[in-house]
Amino acid sequence: xxxxxxxxxxxxxxxxxxxxxxxxxxxxxxxxxxxxxxxxxxxxxxxxxxxxxxxxxxxxxxxxxxxxxxxxxxxxxxxxxxxxxxxxxxxxxxxxxxxxxxxxxxxxxxxxxxxxxxxxxxxxxxxxxxxxxxxxxxxxxxxxxxxxxxxxxxxxxxxxxxxxxxxxxxxxxxxxxxxxxxxxxxxxxxxxxxxxxxxxxxxxxxxxxxxxxxxxxxxxxxxxxxxxxxxxxxxxxxxxxxxxxxxxxxxxxxxxxxxxxxxxxxxxxxxxxxxxxxxxxxxxxxxxxxxxxxxxxxxxxxxxxxxxxxxxxxxxxxxxxxxxxxxxxxxxxxxxxxxxxxxxxxxxxxxxxxxxxxxxxxxxxxxxxxxxxxxxxxxxxxxxxxxxxxxxxxxxxxxxxxxxxxxxxxxxxxxxxxxxxxxxxxxxxxxxxxxxxxxxxxxxxxxxxxxxxxxxxxxxxxxxxxxxxxxxxxxxxxxxxxx
Ligand code: GLN
Numbered sequence: 001x002x003x004x005x006x007x008x009x010x011x012x013x014x015x016x017x018x019x020x021x022x023x024x025x026x027x028x029x030x031x032x033x034x035x036x037x038x039x040x041x042x043x044x045x046x047x048x049x050x051x052x053x054x055x056x057x058x059x060x061x062x063x064x065x066x067x068x069x070x071x072x073x074x075x076x077x078x079x080x081x082x083x084x085x086x087x088x089x090x091x092x093x094x095x096x097x098x099x100x101x102x103x104x105x106x107x108x109x110x111x112x113x114x115x116x117x118x119x120x121x122x123x124x125x126x127x128x129x130x131x132x133x134x135x136x137x138x139x140x141x142x143x144x145x146x147x148x149x150x151x152x153x154x155x156x157x158x159x160x161x162x163x164x165x166x167x168x169x170x171x172x173x174x175x176x177x178x179x180x181x182x183x184x185x186x187x188x189x190x191x192x193x194x195x196x197x198x199x200x201x202x203x204x205x206x207x208x209x210x211x212x213x214x215x216x217x218x219x220x221x222x223x224x225x226x227x228x229x230x231x232x233x234x235x236x237x238x239x240x241x242x243x244x245x246x247x248x249x250x251x252x253x254x255x256x257x258x259x260x261x262x263x264x265x266x267x268x269x270x271x272x273x274x275x276x277x278x279x280x281x282x283x284x285x286x287x288x289x290x291x292x293x294x295x296x297x298x299x300x301x302x303x304x305x306x307x308x309x310x311x312x313x314x315x316x317x318x319x320x321x322x323x324x325x326x327x328x329x330x331x332x333x334x335x336x337x338x339x340x341x342x343x344x345x346x347x348x349x350x351x352x353x354x355x356x357x358x359x360x361x362x363x364x365x366x367x368x369x370x371x372x373x374x375x376x377x378x379x380x381x382x383x384x385x386x387x388x389x390x391x392x393x394x395x396x397x398x399x400x401x402x403x404x405x406x407x408x409x410x411x412x413x414x415x416x417x418x419x420x421x422x423x424x425x426x427x428x429x430x431x432x433x434x435x436x437x438x439x440x441x442x443x444x445x446x447x448x449x450x451x452x453x454x455x456x457x458x459x460x461x462x463x464x465x466x467x468x469x470x471x472x473x474x475x476x477x478x479x480x481x482x483x
Contacts, residue, residue: 001026002162006219009165010067013060020070024053024114027072031116031163034483038139040158042077043085044117052114059112067222069112074167076155077118078125079105080199088201089121089133092327092347102199103231104168104210111226116164120154123349125172125203127151128418132351137408140183141480142446146405149179155213156183161483166214166223170200172207173306174425177437180213181400181449184439184478186466187213188220191456192432193238196231204313207429216476217438217466221245224459240457248460249467254288259393261296264424269402273448276441277399280450287468294389298381299427305378306426307419308362308371315359321347383431390455395465399424400437400449428453436462439475
């Protein structure tokens with residue numbers, strides 16, 4: 001039963017082959033048995049899951065239907081869940097039980113999903129390896145000595161190991177797409193404003209976006225349907241109608257114009273990944289797509305701009321964790337200053353502290369123009385490059401990451417080496433564009449992802465292209481040994 005996709009689960013539940021309660025029990029047992037190897041969960045919510053599963057079964061018995069009614073999922077542990085620990089992977093929030101549900105959580109619950117638990121993540125979503133979590137590193141089910149990617153590494157490892165069919169995740173600079181690539185999943189970062197950020201603990205507010213992680217494009221379509229939509233509680237949410245994503249999965253690729261940026265194939269890209277990307281291009285050509293070389297000339301400036309803007313916003317967002325209102329508080333503070341200093345010093349891990357310092361520096365009076373303002377100008381140039389490219393093509397295609405998943409600990413002494421691995425993903429966040437990663441093959445037994453980018457609000461186009469590709473390839477069906 002654990003091999004079923006969301007789409008298959010929906011059919012099985014509708015045909016009364018099994019109940020949501022039965023399925024939920026199987027998956028909870030599997031998590032208990034297998035997760036100790038992976039560390040993909042921070043909290044399990046067995047009681048809530050069984051309650052929700054039973055309620056979904058009653059709703060189905062009463063004639064209700066819906067692709068998510070009775071579907072087991074998990075939430076990345078930065079989505080607020082009422083009465084349940086919402087840690088953001090940090091000691092700072094280890095004792096924090098959210099007083100309300102994030103919009104994503106309440107919308108999915110209303111659609112009938114069953115929450116199995118909260119997944120592990122890099123502390124405050126800062127990282128690309130899920131090694132900065134206060135709850136320990138997550139292992140990649142394809143090779144337990146390698147990282148699963150980050151920051152949504154717990155969601156990715158759990159779905160890849162068939163502990164559950166799909167999970168929510170967030171992407172500030174690649175944290176849905178990169179772990180999807182590293183674990184052979186399909187992951188979608190929607191257009192900025194497509195999915196509500198209300199109740200999603202902020203890392204970098206102008207870049208953060210929630211989205212689905214699943215095994216197939218079809219399942220991403222199903223989960224996104226339950227997440228997308230206007231939310232008056234989020235001032236950056238956009239009031240655009242939400243299309244029927246699953247119904248849009250049967251479009252022909254005949255004449256689809258795919259742009260391949262020449263800058264993507266420079267030094268730094270593993271040549272074996274370059275070959276797999278060429279294979280995926282050939283596959284899409286067979287389906288009728290037309291390939292065109294394009295240029296994104298400002299791509300080289302994106303990493304430095306992102307690593308100014310994201311820490312700058314983080315330094316502001318994380319100032320609320322001061323030991324006064326919520327979160328960790330140090331013991332026996334001598335005075336207010338001591339309370340702030342020690343609470344923050346004890347509550348935040350080294351990567352978070354590094355980013356707060358970098359961000360506060362970039363925003364400080366003497367350096368604001370030189371760093372933050374400059375980075376914002378680069379951000380506009382990156383966006384303009386995409387706008388020019390999308391005048392000529394419908395989709396942009398390339399690798400999701402320059403290398404496959406690295407060994408645990410391999411980049412711990414050199415944070416910049418890890419930052420450089422984000423080269424292909426962060427431009428979509430800077431521009432606010434939707435992006436998807438899907439399985440494209442293996443290098444040394446480790447999965448490789450191909451990334452597709454589309455114009456604003458064209459999530460449906462990305463999902464359709466990925467679905468057509470998956471109807472004609474079987475990379476996404478491969479299962480890691482032992483799971
Ligand atoms: N690796 C990037 C960072 O550390 C992206 C993380 C994310 O998307 N949350 O900032």
